[in-house]
Amino acid sequence: MATKRKVAGIYQPPPHHMVGDGFRVHGYFNVIPDAHEKLSPFLLLDYGPEYNFPATTNTRRGVGPHPHRGFETVTIAFAGSVAHHDSAGHGGTIGPGDVQWMTAGGGILHREYHAPEYARKGGPFQMAQIWVNLPAKHKLAKPGYQGITADQIGVAKLPGGEVRVIAGEYAGAKGPAKTFTPINMYDVRLNKHGRAEFSFPAQENAAILIMKGSVSVNGKKAVMHDFVLFENEGAEIALEAGEDAQFLVLNGEPINEPVAAYGPFVMNTSREIQQAFDDYRSGKFGHLED
Ligand code: MN
Secondary structure, X not given: OOOEOOEEEEEOOOOOEEEOOOEEEEEHHHHOOOHHHHOOOEEEEEEEEEEEEOOOOOOOOEEEEEEEEOEEEEEEEEEOOEEEEEXXXXXXXXXXXXXXXXXXXXXXXXXXEEOHHHHHHOEEEEEEXXXXXXXXXXOOOOOEEEEEOHHHOEEEEEOOEEEEEEEOEEOOEEOOOOOOOOEEEEXXXXXXXXXXXXXXXXXXXXXXXXXXXXEEXXXXXXXXOOEEEEOOOOOEEEEEEOOOEEEEEEEEOOOOOOOEEEOOXXXXXXXXXXXXXXXXXXXXXOOOOO
């Protein structure tokens, strides 16, 4: 019999900060000691709970052109609409239930902003951005973009809810995202008293962000906006919703390599970070109009 995963900690969100003028987020990993180790391959989680942005004529509300190298950015829209375009020529707009999975790889410039049709009307906006590290051998991969629409996402029905599989697999439902290392990423909804069970090998990292409602997690209570981190001990995770709940499950095989992170670049050594700045400044990341 596999044993229960031990909960390492339940963290409340740190104060929010703005990313550009369009993303009001809580940077959860900033408050977790040794996050790079305990959450690898995930590097960052910026979560923006539902917030009402006013109507605007500014069709650029968000973040202007900026570079990334060495990892992937995953943006999940829950309410409102996010647009993206990048120096590799990719672009897209995502709405509720959709996901953008962008591989910065060897280097990219991109803009992230409120889709103009949403910005003009304003209203509820809720999103998450997760940074996923790449192993050294893929850090300079060709930039890529996966625009994943809600209808492509695998759904596993539970008696009291459902698991939307963005990446990986759950109960036969498959996630459409192509990943460089093994990852499970689920968007889970449970009705009051609904239950879900997950099993992740002890050597893999796992965490759950509670977005709505409250759940008991292996007997420990977690409420809206709590982030539950698991130890690398045991496998089984049993959840039961105390009220209608929604949560994001992150699980992945850790990349056991050094992490050198500076601003928009995540490499293995400080020398590679310096190289990223040099390459960015000399125009090797391509060009993107503001
Ligand atoms: Mn970005």
